Amino acid sequence: MTELRTVEDHLAEVTALLAPVVTRLHAAEPELIPLDAAAGRVCARSITAPADLPPFDNSQMDGYAVRVADLTSLFPSLNAPSLPLGLATAAGDPPATHIPGTASPVMTGAPIPAGADAVVPVEATTTGRFPALTRHTQAPPSPEGTEGTGAAPEPAHTAQIGITKTPEPGAFIRRRGTDIRAGQVLFDAGTRLSPAHLGALAASGITTVPVRPRMRILVCTTGDELAPDTPDITALAPGRIHDANGPMLVHLLRDAGAEVTLARCPDDPAALLALVIEHTAPDLVVTSGGISAGAFEVVRDTFQPLGARFASIALQPGGPQGLGALQLPHHTGAPGASTLPALCFPGNPVSTLLSALLFLVPTLRELAGRPARRTTVQRPLATDVDSPEHQLQLRRAVLETDGTVTCLPPGSHLLHNLATADLIAEIPLGVSHLPAGTPVTTWSLHD
Numbered sequence: 009m010t011e012l013r014t015v016e017d018h019l020a021e022v023t024a025l026l027a028p029v030v031t032r033l034h035a036a037e038p039e040l041i042p043l044d045a046a047a048g049r050v051c052a053r054s055i056t057a058p059a060d061l062p063p064f065d066n067s068q069m070d071g072y073a074v075r076v077a078d079l080t081s082l083f084p085s086l087n088a089p090s091l092p093l094g095l096a097t098a099a100g101d102p103p104a105t106h107i108p109g110t111a112s113p114v115m116t117g118a119p120i121p122a123g124a125d126a127v128v129p130v131e132a133t134t135t136g137r138f139p140a141l142t143r144h145t146q147a148p149p150s151p152e153g154t155e156g157t158g159a160a161p162e163p164a165h166t167a168q169i170g171i172t173k174t175p176e177p178g179a180f181i182r183r184r185g186t187d188i189r190a191g192q193v194l195f196d197a198g199t200r201l202s203p204a205h206l207g208a209l210a211a212s213g214i215t216t217v218p219v220r221p222r223m224r225i226l227v228c229t230t231g232d233e234l235a236p237d238t239p240d241i242t243a244l245a246p247g248r249i250h251d252a253n254g255p256m257l258v259h260l261l262r263d264a265g266a267e268v269t270l271a272r273c274p275d276d277p278a279a280l281l282a283l284v285i286e287h288t289a290p291d292l293v294v295t296s297g298g299i300s301a302g303a304f305e306v307v308r309d310t311f312q313p314l315g316a317r318f319a320s321i322a323l324q325p326g327g328p329q330g331l332g333a334l335q336l337p338h339h340t341g342a343p344g345a346s347t348l349p350a351l352c353f354p355g356n357p358v359s360t361l362l363s364a365l366l367f368l369v370p371t372l373r374e375l376a377g378r379p380a381r382r383t384t385v386q387r388p389l390a391t392d393v394d395s396p397e398h399q400l401q402l403r404r405a406v407l408e409t410d411g412t413v414t415c416l417p418p419g420s421h422l423l424h425n426l427a428t429a430d431l432i433a434e435i436p437l438g439v440s441h442l443p444a445g446t447p448v449t450t451w452s453l454h455d
């Protein structure tokens with residue numbers, strides 16, 4: 009038999025087809041978007057911290073701000089020295105001035121009163137809890153002439169706070185700028201924004217972020233058998249099926265970082281051509297179905313005259329594949345592009361999804377600041393496996409508790425078994441049978 013093109017050959021061709029799109033997206037003007045829309049997007053520029061984080065010295069514990077010297081020098085011989093109760097600072101209050109020789113109650117996140125140099129957690133006091141407190145913001149004004157002079161006004165009331173453990177200077181104080189300093193780089197260009205990144209940006213008071221534009225993909229699912237969306241989507245005319253590939257591709261590609269539009273097209277080349285031409289400036293068109301050996305292959309019939317190539321590769325599922333830079337009669341592709349790149353995946357649902365995972369998602373992952381290749385792990389087969397000798401077979405598989413993998417049936421229409429699988433197990437080219445226990449390359453379907 010003629011040797012089929014390998015998966016590696018096809019991946020290299022797809023990568024080369026997409027390279028100009030990637031270059032254009034890297035060079036494009038960033039989009040400035042609000043933080044709440046930025047999860048998963050990639051920073052287009054490095055972002056500088058506008059302010060110190062934390063923005064002020066604050067307490068790590070609910071407790072008492074003290075001057076350590078008051079405890080060590082005033083009561084050197086006592087096991088549990090006590091200090092008169094000072095005025096309290098809650099989180100959100102402005103900083104107070106610590107009255108020397110007192111214990112100023114401070115809550116977690118509250119600014120450390122000026123002059124205090126450690127916090128004693130409330131658990132390290134003789135009562136283990138707070139007495140009734142007065143916030144310094146609610147206290148009557150200080151006697152004239154004492155505020156800000158360093159002279160100590162009288163404490164608000166006379167409760168004594170017994171301290172069972174003398175703290176080290178700096179204990180339980182979260183110092184200003186210990187997370188990041190104003191002017192330091194918060195995140196480099198190319199960082200993919202996780203929830204934690206968004207948290208750090210929000211904490212810094214940043215409300216918009218410059219991100220790289222996403223690849224705009226028009227997904228066309230094709231076939232006369234695909235039922236139109238109707239109010240009662242469970243009612244199917246005889247011979248019709250629901251469109252599984254559309255939602256699957258849309259979510260897979262969005263999740264990988266693309267901006268995706270879905271269109272459904274009958275087996276009518278004029279309709280497919282019109283659809284592609286009318287769509288506003290996609291970077292890439294992805295189709296499913298209509299590329300194999302049938303008499304009504306809408307994608308092949310429409311795209312082949314425009315420059316796409318169709319061939320079988322040594323892969324199962326996902327053998328039939330098409331790709332090309334389409335020369336459209338009225339080009340409406342992305343600005344700066346003279347042709348419209350197209351990837352044409354086979355229609356069987358498992359074939360469609362695995363084709364996208366294998367050939368397109370790596371480029372999208374890289375654009376989104378993630379490693380292109382998934383992590384692979386060698387795992388032993390739980391049972392014997394048969395596979396077509398001249399194809400790399402991607403078997404949906406379940407991970408057993410003993411670390412072995414059980415391969416599920418290979419049919420490329422078996423979408424439910426894809427949805428319940430944990431892994432893909434690769435049964436290599438040139439192999440028609442592998443006995444139980446043979447280690448095979450596996451990768452997660454949920455990474």
Ligand SMILES: Nc1nc2c(c(=O)[nH]1)N[C@H]1C(S)=C(S)[C@@H](COP(=O)(O)OP(=O)(O)OC[C@H]3O[C@@H](n4cnc5c(N)ncnc54)[C@H](O)[C@@H]3O)O[C@H]1N2
Pocket residue numbers: 229230231233234249250251252253254296297298299300301302305325326327328353354355356357359420
């Ligand atoms: N004589 C041959 N027949 C077939 C060959 C072959 O080499 N010689 N290859 C088979 C393989 S492998 C595959 S994969 C399919 C690929 O065919 P197409 O890409 O042309 O896909 P269709 O025929 O349009 O559809 C195949 C199958 O998938 C169903 N389908 C299509 N779109 C959807 C959708 N959006 N949602 C759910 N299901 C969909 C469709 O109804 C068919 O059952 O060709 C084999 N045949």
Ligand code: MOO
Pocket residue numbers: 323324325326327328354356359360420421
């Ligand atoms: O190559 Mo097909 O994708 O096996 O069903």
